[in-house]
Amino acid sequence: MNRKFRIAALLGAATLMSATALPASAAELKVVASFSIIGDFAQNVGGDRIELTTLVGPDGDAHVYEPKPADAVAMAGADVVLVNGLQFEGFLQRLVDASATKASIVELAKGVETIKMQEEHHEGEEEASEEAHHHHGDIDPHAFQSVPNAEIYVKNIADAFCAADAGGCQTYQANAMAYTAKLKALDEEVKAAVASIPADKRTIITSHDAFGYFAHQYGVAFLAPEGISTEAEASAADVAALIRQVRDDKASAIFVENVTNPRLVEQIAAETGLKVGGTLFSDALSDESGPASTYIDMMRSNIATIRGAILGS
Amino acid sequence: MLLSRTAPALALVIACAASPSRADERSARRLFVSDHAAPVVSAMDAATGEKLGSFDLKSPAGLYTSDSGRTVFAVQRDGNVVSAISTGISVDDHGDHGDIEVEAPKLLDADVTGKKPVHFVDHHGEIALFFDDEGIARIVSEKAVLDGRPSAREIRTASPHHGVAIAFGSHTLMTEPHPEKPVEELPVGINVLDSSGARVGDLHECPDLHGEATSGNITAIACAKGLLIAKSDKNSPRIDFLAYPDSLPEGKSTTLAGGRGLQYFLGNFGPSAVVLIDPEAEDAFRLIELPARRVHFAVDPVRPKFAYVFTEDGRLHQVDVLAGTIAQSLSLTEPYSMDGHWSDPRPRIAVGGDSIFVTDPLKSTIHVVDAASFAKARDIPVDGKPFNIVAVGGSGETH
Ligand SMILES: [Zn+2]
Numbered sequence: 001m002n003r004k005f006r007i008a009a010l011l012g013a014a015t016l017m018s019a020t021a022l023p024a025s026a027a028e029l030k031v032v033a034s035f036s037i038i039g040d041f042a043q044n045v046g047g048d049r050i051e052l053t054t055l056v057g058p059d060g061d062a063h064v065y066e067p068k069p070a071d072a073v074a075m076a077g078a079d080v081v082l083v084n085g086l087q088f089e090g091f092l093q094r095l096v097d098a099s100a101t102k103a104s105i106v107e108l109a110k111g112v113e114t115i116k117m118q119e120e121h122h123e124g125e126e127e128a129s130e131e132a133h134h135h136h137g138d139i140d141p142h143a144f145q146s147v148p149n150a151e152i153y154v155k156n157i158a159d160a161f162c163a164a165d166a167g168g169c170q171t172y173q174a175n176a177m178a179y180t181a182k183l184k185a186l187d188e189e190v191k192a193a194v195a196s197i198p199a200d201k202r203t204i205i206t207s208h209d210a211f212g213y214f215a216h217q218y219g220v221a222f223l224a225p226e227g228i229s230t231e232a233e234a235s236a237a238d239v240a241a242l243i244r245q246v247r248d249d250k251a252s253a254i255f256v257e258n259v260t261n262p263r264l265v266e267q268i269a270a271e272t273g274l275k276v277g278g279t280l281f282s283d284a285l286s287d288e289s290g291p292a293s294t295y296i297d298m299m300r301s302n303i304a305t306i307r308g309a310i311l312g313s
Numbered sequence: 314m315l316l317s318r319t320a321p322a323l324a325l326v327i328a329c330a331a332s333p334s335r336a337d338e339r340s341a342r343r344l345f346v347s348d349h350a351a352p353v354v355s356a357m358d359a360a361t362g363e364k365l366g367s368f369d370l371k372s373p374a375g376l377y378t379s380d381s382g383r384t385v386f387a388v389q390r391d392g393n394v395v396s397a398i399s400t401g402i403s404v405d406d407h408g409d410h411g412d413i414e415v416e417a418p419k420l421l422d423a424d425v426t427g428k429k430p431v432h433f434v435d436h437h438g439e440i441a442l443f444f445d446d447e448g449i450a451r452i453v454s455e456k457a458v459l460d461g462r463p464s465a466r467e468i469r470t471a472s473p474h475h476g477v478a479i480a481f482g483s484h485t486l487m488t489e490p491h492p493e494k495p496v497e498e499l500p501v502g503i504n505v506l507d508s509s510g511a512r513v514g515d516l517h518e519c520p521d522l523h524g525e526a527t528s529g530n531i532t533a534i535a536c537a538k539g540l541l542i543a544k545s546d547k548n549s550p551r552i553d554f555l556a557y558p559d560s561l562p563e564g565k566s567t568t569l570a571g572g573r574g575l576q577y578f579l580g581n582f583g584p585s586a587v588v589l590i591d592p593e594a595e596d597a598f599r600l601i602e603l604p605a606r607r608v609h610f611a612v613d614p615v616r617p618k619f620a621y622v623f624t625e626d627g628r629l630h631q632v633d634v635l636a637g638t639i640a641q642s643l644s645l646t647e648p649y650s651m652d653g654h655w656s657d658p659r660p661r662i663a664v665g666g667d668s669i670f671v672t673d674p675l676k677s678t679i680h681v682v683d684a685a686s687f688a689k690a691r692d693i694p695v696d697g698k699p700f701n702i703v704a705v706g707g708s709g710e711t712h
Binding site for chain 1: 529547548572576577593594634635
């Protein structure tokens, strides 16, 4: 029971009625978001009715994040916990156990048409070495990289907030609608930017397979030495195969990611003469000073970086 | 890892009755206990206390288990050797289920010899042993030890000293001995060495260096005025200094334990306190005063919310890592005064499965505490003076 309600109960029914007629005080709903992109969605839907704690912050890698005691404390006190799901947050179950949270855990990717990790068979490569670190057939968890999927996340957030705080439901729905309109415009913007890139130039390289949904939605092909999780390291064979593909002129540009070690990408760039075209924001936003501190800015920054590197080359 | 609350035999029956087509579910937990005075390690079933083996050593030993739980290392300071014992239990986590293989425990033909081994550090399966009287670290992989071909990599330092090494990916973190009094004084810092043994960057200063642990993505090393915090970075480890804040009383940590499941450290701090450390939090240090002087402490690898401290008044305390408080206390033994020599026989804690195990060397007993209820469950009588103790095991399917 929150403090406001306790006080209202003490003052009696008459006061309670006038209290409910007052505008809702800030931070009625304690919300935990598992990582920065979901945190941005939640803030847009919740506005000042929610008190938001984001676990994996800007430039953080949720795949390998290690939860801390303070995260468990936040989880224990939360009304709603928003997560991506699809096994994106490897730390989630440990945190649920450690915190013994009674909050509802809401998987925002629910309702998304999932895609499996692209099968990568590099020519001449032994199957065994690849099998050791790729899990073929695993579901790609990075659904948020397609803007229509982000709309589904936002709807799921509004539903979860309404279920937990019926009094704020109208506000949440209105906020979600306004934000969704911005997302629809963003989707068109990204499509238009991709359309301006020649079709035979739309293959690029990143560190890990974070852009499957972006590829699917917008028609840009991504190659990556690491799989859908950053947890397993790429093998020398994967890197060699990528270098061959670049030499065969199959890739137009190469990018580092904000959440991964740039070493592999820099190695591939050095060996192929391809210049690193900038930083793509894959699994996290940038901090306030960066170009991708909101989801909308992140998508804009990514497509501008991709377009700039390809057309500039 | 699949955890079962049921005794192994019962679990087997239920699993078979409920779904005869499925692989058998089995759990196995073992204790390895060294004696305070005798050169021996005993292996026993943690559930029944049944003795499974006894292994003769060169001297009384400190016991350490590898992170995988497949190997126990018996560090024989006075025997000038580190022996390895296969626990006989291997649990492979496959995400949706675990596989377990159980064999008899056995002494491996994998001794690593050298003068006065003391500090043991497992980092992702690479075991670094430091031999004080030579100033040499010998690094072996657990896999090679289990295969019975432990070819140790040697890294020398300038002088014999009470040092420690940590295998950190392709690098090694290695203590720098005190320049004037290497043997008498504690090390003064950490050097990062590359795979060729060459130093990378400058010395990371850490006067009075003693105590290290790894939790999550972080390794912490205790110094006089704070901790060195090591993480992997682009090309080589990144090391930062985290100073003790003024809000802490006079004191320092000299022993650290790393949280499992949650990323944090538990350290001693003065004679009658422990400190919870989250290096990435704004308030990184939370001091917990104890009702008496501290004897031993351990983190709970199964229930990340808890850690345990034993105090000289004979009580075991359950520390709530989230709240930063002592949640419960339980009287277990007669008092074990901290007066006297630091190495006198006193209780030690190990946690495995649903139980907390506490040795009671002067009563030839291991007390078993139920972790869920934090109540005394039973006693396991043992010979001699049971001292250091480790618990291994888990549950899974047998194929
Ligand atoms: Zn990712």
